[in-house]
Amino acid sequence: MTNYIHPTAIIGAGTQLGHNSVIQDDVKIGTNCRIGSGVVIHPGTVIGNSVRIDDNTVIGKLPMKAALSAVTTDQTLDPCVIEDDCMVGAMVVIYRGCRVGKKVMVADMASIRENVEVGEYTIIGRGVTIENKVKVGSRCKLETEAYITALSEIGDGCFIAPEVTFTNDNFLGRTKDRFKYHKGVTMKKGARIGANVTVLPGLTLGEDALVAAGSVVTKDVPARKIVLGSPARIWRDVPTDQLLENQ
Numbered sequence: 001m002t003n004y005i006h007p008t009a010i011i012g013a014g015t016q017l018g019h020n021s022v023i024q025d026d027v028k029i030g031t032n033c034r035i036g037s038g039v040v041i042h043p044g045t046v047i048g049n050s051v052r053i054d055d056n057t058v059i060g061k062l063p064m065k066a067a068l069s070a071v072t073t074d075q076t077l078d079p080c081v082i083e084d085d086c087m088v089g090a091m092v093v094i095y096r097g098c099r100v101g102k103k104v105m106v107a108d109m110a111s112i113r114e115n116v117e118v119g120e121y122t123i124i125g126r127g128v129t130i131e132n133k134v135k136v137g138s139r140c141k142l143e144t145e146a147y148i149t150a151l152s153e154i155g156d157g158c159f160i161a162p163e164v165t166f167t168n169d170n171f172l173g174r175t176k177d178r179f180k181y182h183k184g185v186t187m188k189k190g191a192r193i194g195a196n197v198t199v200l201p202g203l204t205l206g207e208d209a210l211v212a213a214g215s216v217v218t219k220d221v222p223a224r225k226i227v228l229g230s231p232a233r234i235w236r237d238v239p240t241d242q243l244l245e246n247q
Contacts (some may be wrong), residue, residue, distance in 0.1 A: 001219075002080040003019065003021045004022045004059075005023045006025040006027070009023045009025065011029045012033065013031050016035065017035045018035060021035055021036050021037060022039070022042075022181060023037055023221045024040065024043045024229045026196060027043065027045050027047075028046045028047065029041070030049035030084070031049045032050045033050065033052070033177075034051075034052045034053035035222070037056070037067075038056040039055065041059045042062070045079055046060050047078050047082045048084035048086070049142070050238070054088065057093070057094075059221055060079065060094070061093055061095050062095070063077075063113065064107075064204070075095065077097030077114055077115070078096070078097055078098075079085070080157075081098075082099065084099050086106070087105045088106045089105075089107045089110070090108045092106050093107075093110075093113040093118050094111075094112045095172050097115050098113070098115070098116045099117050100112070100227055101117075101119045101121075101176055102119065102120040102121070103120055103121050104118050104119075104122050105122075107144075108209075110127060110128045112124070113134070116132065116134045116136070120138045121137030122137070122140040123142065124136075124142050125142055125143040125146065125162070131149050134151070135153045136155070137157065137189070138156045139214050140191055141160070143160060144162040145163050146160045146162065146164045147164070148160075148166050149166040149168040149184045153184070153186045154232050155187055155190070155207075156189050156190075158189070158191050160193050161195040161196075161197070162195050164193050164196070166185040167185075167200055168183055168184040168202075170183060170200070179234065181201070182214050183201055185199045185203055185204075187205045188209070189205050192210045193205070194211055194212050194213030194215070196214050197212075197216070198216045203217055203218075204220045205217070205221045208243050209227070210242075211226075211227055211228070216230040217232045219232070220235070225238065226238055
């Protein structure tokens with residue numbers, strides 16, 4: 001059992017590699033990292049200090065473009081960057097053109113596409129999918145199996161419960177008009193979403209808004225309001241002691 005390390009790769013002092021890992025050309029890995037077995041790190045990737053990457057994870061993968069893709073384009077992507085003190089679980093795929101901030105945790109089997117930025121101290125849960133052209137703020141929590149569609153933006157301090165689904169196409173793939181209106185979901189600072197919520201395309205959840213579990217959001221949600229139901233309607237104000245500014 002051996003590792004393949006390209007001659008141009010740079011690996012810092014104290015970094016440990018498991019078995020059968022592949023470190024490709026121009027990869028830079030910082031000091032005191034722990035790289036598991038079967039890990040593949042694609043060309044140009046930059047990994048900071050004290051980063052843990054678990055078994056069978058792929059970092060810096062190039063995207064595939066389907067013939068009918070509406071969002072993926074042919075482009076030159078910057079190298080994938082994973083900053084200091086991050087933890088990346090097993091069987092995770094993080095694409096080229098993605099930047100992961102300091103002290104982020106990405107749990108097992110998550111997928112983070114190209115042109116994505118993840119802010120520091122954020123938690124990406126098990127099996128979460130973040131599609132391309134998404135920005136996730138700092139100190140967010142995205143729980144198990146949440147789906148973040150392309151062209152979305154999540155502000156600092158947001159919470160997304162398990163099985164939440166964002167959408168970005170009101171035309172469901174039909175007619176050329178859909179290309180004019182493609183837009184993901186915007187969550188402002190401190191917004192929260194309960195389990196099994198679906199949010200329709202192009203909507204905005206205001207600062208400290210809260211969407212109750214099981215709701216279907218069909219309209220923008222005002223700041224500091226709780227909405228619930230299908231379609232979601234305003235129920236009441238978010239309690240003052242739950243506002244992000246009071247934590």
